Amino acid sequence: MADETFETARQPEAPATHTTIIHEAPRSSSGIGIIMALILLVVVVGGIYLFSKTSGESVRDNAIAEAASDVGNAATKVGDAAENAVNTNK
Template sequence: MASEPPVNTSPSDAPATHTTIIHETPRSSSGIGIIMALILLVVVVGGIYLFTQHSSESVKDNAIAEAANDVGNAATKVGDAAENAVQSGN
């Protein structure tokens, strides 16, 4: 008969068990989320209304004026470059 080594079964070797109980409390709705959603909806609809009220004619006029200004600036730069070329050639 073979002798087996002694097995230590003291409580310190046993795995610790832990039980967690979670109690969910019902959430009461205060209506803040609904009010915020309605305010956001009003702001978005108002913004869309304001952006669509600008006449396309004024937008076109502003684009033409800006393009003319850019052409004027480019012409000034070309003139300055030509003047510098003439002065450096002397």
């Protein structure tokens, strides 16, 4: 029997794949968001306060104007009654 020799060429091994995952910690906004939220809250509360105060003043002013009108109407009626009394006694 004849000696047979088999030669096989080995291929170099492929480099192992390596995956690196980097997780970055969330950056702090140094409180800018919180400050902006507080400013917005103050503006909203101030707007509501001014709106309610203005509405209250206009209601009060309307009530005073209506009362003055009623007093004027009453004075006119008294004047008319006095005039009628004078005209009746003539």
